[in-house]
Amino acid sequence: MKGSGLSVALPLSVSDVFGPYDLNTTFQELAQQNLKMLILTIPGERIMYPEFGVGLRKYLFENNTPDTYSEIKGNIAQQVSIYLPYISLDNIIFRVPENNPDLFPNTMSVAIFFTITPIQEKTLLEININN
Secondary structure (H helix, E strand, O other), X not given: OOOOOOEEOOOOOOEOOOEXXXXXXXXXXXXXXXXXXXXXXXXXXOOOOOOOOOOHHHHOOOOOOHHHHHHHHHHHHHHHHHHOOOEEXXXXXXXXXXXXXXXXXXXXXXXXXXXXXXXXXXXXXXXEEEO
16 A cells, blocks of 8 residues: 655655655645745746746845845745745744855855744755855
8 A cells, every 4th residue: 555645745756655756744844845946936937827936046146245135035925925824934044155265155055944834833944055
C-alpha cells in the first residue's frame, strides 16, 4: 500500500514510498514549499496570475541598504497576505557575506520565521539566492 500526503513535493523526485513522486506529508512542509514558491516566483512568470510572486532574485544586484531590505519585506508581506493568508509572518532576517568580496553583493540569504495560523505552528524557511 502506498502512503498518502498533502501535495507533491518540489522539485519532483521519484519515491518508492508514495508512488511516482515524493509528497509533502505535513502542513509545515506544505506551507514552507508554498512560501518558497511565492518568494522565488517572478511576477508575470505564473500563468493567469501576473501579480503572483516576489521575485527575490531580481534584488541581487540592488544596493545593499536597509531601504532595499525594507522593500523586500514589504513585498513579501503583501504577497503573503494575498496568496497565503494562513501564514502569519513573525520575522524576516537577511544575511549577506560582507566579509567575502567575491560573493558580495551577488548572493543573499533570507530567513523567514512564520506561523501557520490554523494550527498555530511556528516554523522557519531559509532561502539562499546567488547568481
